[in-house]
Amino acid sequence: xxxxxxxxxxxxxxxxxxxxxxxxxxxxxxxxxxxxxxxxxxxxxxxxxxxxxxxxxxxxxxxxxxxxxxxxxxxxxxxxxxxxxxxxxxxxxxxxxxxxxxxxxxxxxxxxxxxxxxxxxxxxxxxxxxxxxxxxxxxxxxxxxxxxxxxxxxxxxxxxxxxxxxxxxxxxxxxxxxxxxxxxxxxxxxxxxxxxxxxxxxxxxxxxxxxxxxxxxxxxxxxxxxxxxxxxxxxxxxxxxxxxxxxxxxxxxxxxxxxxxxxxxxxxxxxxxxxxxxxxxxxxxxxxxxxxxxxxxxxxxxxxxxxxxxxxxxxxxxxxxxxxxxxxxx
Numbered sequence: 488x489x490x491x492x493x494x495x496x497x498x499x500x501x502x503x504x505x506x507x508x509x510x511x512x513x514x515x516x517x518x519x520x521x522x523x524x525x526x527x528x529x530x531x532x533x534x535x536x537x538x539x540x541x542x543x544x545x546x547x548x549x550x551x552x553x554x555x556x557x558x559x560x561x562x563x564x565x566x567x568x569x570x571x572x573x574x575x576x577x578x579x580x581x582x583x584x585x586x587x588x589x590x591x592x593x594x595x596x597x598x599x600x601x602x603x604x605x606x607x608x609x610x611x612x613x614x615x616x617x618x619x620x621x622x623x624x625x626x627x628x629x630x631x632x633x634x635x636x637x638x639x640x641x642x643x644x645x646x647x648x649x650x651x652x653x654x655x656x657x658x659x660x661x662x663x664x665x666x667x668x669x670x671x672x673x674x675x676x677x678x679x680x681x682x683x684x685x686x687x688x689x690x691x692x693x694x695x696x697x698x699x700x701x702x703x704x705x706x707x708x709x710x711x712x713x714x715x716x717x718x719x720x721x722x723x724x725x726x727x728x729x730x731x732x733x734x735x736x737x738x739x740x741x742x743x744x745x746x747x748x749x750x751x752x753x754x755x756x757x758x759x760x761x762x763x764x765x766x767x768x769x770x771x772x773x774x775x776x777x778x779x780x781x782x783x784x785x786x787x788x789x790x791x792x793x794x795x796x797x798x799x800x801x802x803x804x805x806x807x808x809x810x811x812x813x814x815x816x817x
Contacts, residue, residue, distance in 0.1 A: 519677035535665025547644035559696035560599035567609040573616035603643035621663040667779035718813035738782035
């Protein structure tokens, strides 16, 4: 073991081999969606959380479960429903008649990987039970703080807000998610393979863990040490500040978003085999890291006949084109 707690033998080759094994395992179930698989891996190794938003039936929960199946760690799934209570998520204090004392009963959030299925079908009050856990990796119940296990990752799925029985995630909740992605429909070849391969077999049953929780901690530590030059840091800040000043946006990226953009870029660079971050890493991650945090100006979309999402997409594209790219990159 080294001073920072990682194994001495860990290096770039082992990082590449381990992450390739994780991605290959997930891809056995999630066919034809390499971008979604990579995003899930980035969130895991950047110590973020992942929000998967799309219509029912395109594999949102399957991606979350496939990621969980590749890691030999504790996994829990929470089905978010309108009657789910905050205590079901965080835990409750129960009076023990024998000891005449209150004891804490852990909620479903106490796991390394938590699958929050259809998170926007529960009330905002229940959704907010995740805020402390996602940011500080702990929960506080009745004045007592309880630490969550490491690593800790929330993979949440949600249906589009236009669908019946859904609630909008509070802004503070959205800001806790490092990335938001969409699965999209599979291409024709992938859908045909799905019909053949899943006719009588659950594809998840063929998956087994390829890494341990300790391995994941090693991967996280390795990626965290990647070099980010001051110029790249200033570039990330300039992009974030541009979202706050953009006339089409009412709410720009938070400082938390800037921090998570750089953390995600480190893992993105490591997956490409580079020990340093370049501007292209930030640009590649702008949409999944920033878009769900931004709110368009009330008049912008209506005035130009565009949806809020289209306004945000156009603003991000304009910002990426206008902010000067730093040189050198190392």
